[in-house]
Amino acid sequence: MGLIGLDxxxxxxxxxxxxxxxxxxxxxxxxxxxxxxxxxxxMIAMALPFIGAEFALGKTEQGWLITIFSLVYLVFQIPGGYLADRFGSRRLLLASLLSWSVFTALSGVVRGFVALLVVRALFGIGQALFPGASFKAISERTTPDRRATATGLMLSSNFLGAGLGPLVVAPVLMVFGWRHTFWIVALGGVLIAVLLWTLLPRPLPRRLTVDEADGPDTEAGPAPSGAASLRAVLRTGAVWKFAALFCATNMLSYGMITWIPSYLLEERGISLVQTGVLAAIPFLVMSVCVFLGGWLFDRYFSQRARVFAIPVLAAAAVMLVLMLRAGTTAEFTLYQTLAMGIAGLSFMCVLGMPIRALPTAVVASGMGVVNVGGQLAGVLAPVVMGFLVDRFSYTAAFGFLIVSTVAAALIAIFVPQRPSEFAMATQPGQKEHA
Incomplete structure (x- = not known):
């Protein structure tokens, strides 16, 4: 994107x-x-065995500690995106960081299961403000030809955090216990909130954030605002298709984050520190692959996303089958790493298209809807897999992830594969064409 067109x-x-x-x-x-x-x-997944022992909780109850967060997080995705479009990304990012830091600290204070459930729900509200605001910040501060790469790099840090988490949290849990660990991480959130408020640049001019090569300038003329913009987003079928796709693909990461530490401790009989290392490896690899997938999308697949996404998701499902058949811990971790790395390549086919195609004025609301699908996976995967472990086995629980990954490949057949197919209704009565 050049500077032609600016005064x-x-x-x-x-x-x-x-x-x-x-x-x-x-x-x-x-x-x-x-x-x-x-x-x-x-951190909460690593602490589950200790919290379960202290509060005498079964696996299904432990799963609800993850699911209650995810459920509230899901419900507030669309309101969070709307607030980011209404008040700007900077304010919502700061509010999210400070609130989730407070509730992280409170998680280390509570003395009962119900109180911890309530705090985790409030924590979910704080974090729900963040995704829409982050997508809006990217849309306002990057050019379209590099937006999927930038988004892929940003989201790769999800899995970098998921990979570093066990390495950081396991030793701290061993030394300080699970309550003090929550307080230490909360302090990190406050410090980065200060950096964000101080260093976040102001947005690019609107002319630099629109790419006419992707179709008509959806930003031309006055954009709908407030409730009208949200209604336009909710009428856009393509947004909901990507929400469904994100739900199916995100089952894998949520399922692995929640239950791999417990599986390695209980079924494979390895130490907490070894569990931290083995749980970290697949997410560190996935973080690299998410960034690589964003670069590949911008470079080769922005006009043919399905050609990339469907075979990649199918290959990930095959790796999960091999993971279930693994005889040793090393073999299990190898196939888990391959499955998650391959699946990571597809993430920008799921998220890169809508963030590139949606108008900047409503991108937070639109990505909030897409993220509802992703977070529905966070609601379902922990408790469904916990139930399957309690009722059957870990094999049944991981088999659920094979089914969801195959479902993602099938859903990818029906989503738009280029920005020009992602038509959004911006006026009452207007129909989208995707």
Whole structure:
């Protein structure tokens, strides 16, 4: 995206180097926040055996500690996106960081299962403000031709955090116990909130955030605002198709984050520190693959997303089958790593298309809807897999992930595969064409 179309003063201010710097600083800050975010999520999974022992909880009840967060997180995705479109990404990012840090700290204070459920629900509200605001920040501060790469880099830090989480949390749990571990991570959230408020650049001019090569300029003229913009998003069928696809693909990561630590401790009989290392490896690999998938999408597949997504998801399902047949812990971790790395390549086919195609004025609301699908996976996977472990076995629980990954490959057949097919209704009575 060049600077043609801007007035001379704007062109002199927004040089290519400044545009790149704006993108780099924005993505770097958001990556730091997502790392803390996912360390928070991994922390509760690593602490589940200790919380379960202290409160005398079964696996299904332990699963509800993850699911209650995910359920509230899901419900507040669309309101969070709407608030980001209404009040701006900077304010919502800061509010999210500070609130989730408070509730992380409170998680280490509670003395009963019900109280912990309530705190985890409030924690979910705080974190739900973040995704829509982060997608809006990316949309406002990157050019379309590099947006999937930037988004892939930002979201790769999800899995970087999920990978670093066990390595960081396991030793801290051993030394300080699960309650103090929550307080330490909460302090990290407060520190990065200060950095965000201080360093986040101002948005690019709107002319730089629209790509006419992807179709008509959806930003031309006055954009709908407030409730009208949200109604337009909710009428857009393509958004809901991507929400369904994100739900199916995200089962894998939520299922692995929640139950791999318990599986390695209880079924494979390895130590907590070894569990941390083995649980980290697949997510570290996945973080690299999510970024690589974003680059490949921008470079080769932005006009033919299905060609990439369907075979990749099918290959991930095959790796999960081999994982279930593994005889040793090393073999299990190898196939788990391959499955998650391959699946990670598909993430930007799921998220890169809508963030590129949606108008900046409503991108947070639209991605909030898409993220509802992703977080529905967070509601279902922990408790369904917990139930399957209690009723049958870990084999049955991981088999559920094979089914969901195959379902994702099938859903990918029906989603738009290029931005020009992602038509959004912006006026009352207008129909989308995707």
């Amino acid at each position: 001379p003063v704007a062109r002199s201010q927004w040089t290519p180097s400044r545009v790149r710097r704006t993108s780099v600083v924005t993505v770097g800050l958001l990556m730091g926040i997502y790392v803390i975010d996912y360390i928070d999520r991994v």
